[in-house]
Amino acid sequence: MDAKVVVVGSLNMDLVARAQRLPRGGETLPGERFFTVPGGKGANQAVAVARLGASVAMIGNVGDDAYGPQLRQALEVEGVDCQGVGECAGVSSGVALIVVDAASQNAIVVVPGSNGLLSPEAVQRYDALLQGADVLICQLEVPADTVAWALARGRELGKTVILNPAPATGPLPQSWYAHIDYLIPNESEAQALTGLPVSDQASAQLAAERLRELGAGQVIVTLGAQGALYVGEQGAGHFPVAAVTALDTTAAGDTFVGGFAASLARGMALPEAIVFGQQAAAISVTRAGAQPSIPYLAELAP
Template identity: 45%
Template structure:
């Protein structure tokens, strides 16, 4: 298996469940709360490590109990954490997650030490981390650090997978041309492409715009509907696995981590998307982000049942 490098955020998720999400200015009664290891970067690295990948994580945490817990959780699940930076005087990133009875969620993130995952930090770690084939990125760290990593990955002939979440208003075209696989959900695609994505035609138009800007492949994750793969060769819809969803937090991260794992194993894009769909389906049947990530054997078992 080829090595995967994940660069991104590490957060402690403070999750609150309620029958419904509050409106503006409204207070609702919650049913329970919990602390869960999260952050899009850490979630994706955790998912990949739990699925058996050779994965290295780069990112920053504070010198606090949240940071120690996050690093320990990744390490215990097969992720190399040797190069994660512990920043004195900074708090570990946090996320406030509200989940309703239908498994919908709203999330507010506070960057904390994630803001230190910057270009100087990446420059210091570069000699140790150039030994990888797949780079997996998100947008919860400074954008210029994301662009720096993409530039260097392409110069070194690596494969770049970018999950544009949270979605910026757009990405520079010189960066778009260096992204091999872009994995937005429907709302992220709408923001990036400035196309409405409330219909299949709209999704295809939005994905087509990103392809015209130089992206190699666009995989639109569509929740329980599955995932749509769009490339210059055409498009293909991969139906989602029907499950009883409990909590969708981290499902997109699970999909991205699982996708990278199968590609690193040398599998085709079709095989990778099917595997990622199944992994994400399992994750939504459990609470939490990293706590919901499946083992490889669980994913293969679900795929055999379909």
């Protein structure tokens, strides 16, 4: 069966330490707990799609270290098609060093490793997967020229193209916007893309309107506990979320993107797809870790 969603992106092993607070520069703090867990924005989103009701294939790279087989297996046990996951000889897999504080905020350092070697040619080898899909998801944890190629190819094939611009450190290339159906940044990413301050619904709407002016089809700015702000073909609207007690916000954005994409692939209308993604993300923040926090379809209200 063809994958309804294809994710082109990163696979990382997350090395997670929990502490009462985040360390300051030059400071050593005692930690409370350490664990490793499969992550990477691309892989997280693929797991979210699989758990939340759609078939999915992953295109990415792992290294030839001990983490590589673990990262692949973590996807395969969820039913993710991994034929497009290559192994890079003599290179480490991607890793993310994550510190989570008592307030569930995190600080993350990502070492790309094999993710940095995902080339346009590598993605092109699996063009049949792209051709068979309905939805394509990309992020920014693999080389920019690879993201650019995938976005353009998705548009050429007439697929629904989603870009989660994470991590964004500045504006996107202007040429990318015409290829994007749904641009899904968080507050800091929307600010980085536009140069406009983003802290609430009103400022998020200004940033989203600016991104639409640049050429993005539709924009969803995720605002954490403040919900999400949509600006697009159906106008503008705010989608609030129910309050939850957050334990760990790692992968909340990935869960939203995966849930949203899975909903679109299942034929759900746009507003309902946004709400579904929010419901899934709200569950994820009540649990520790990246992929372990992502809920299954049966856990969400029908």
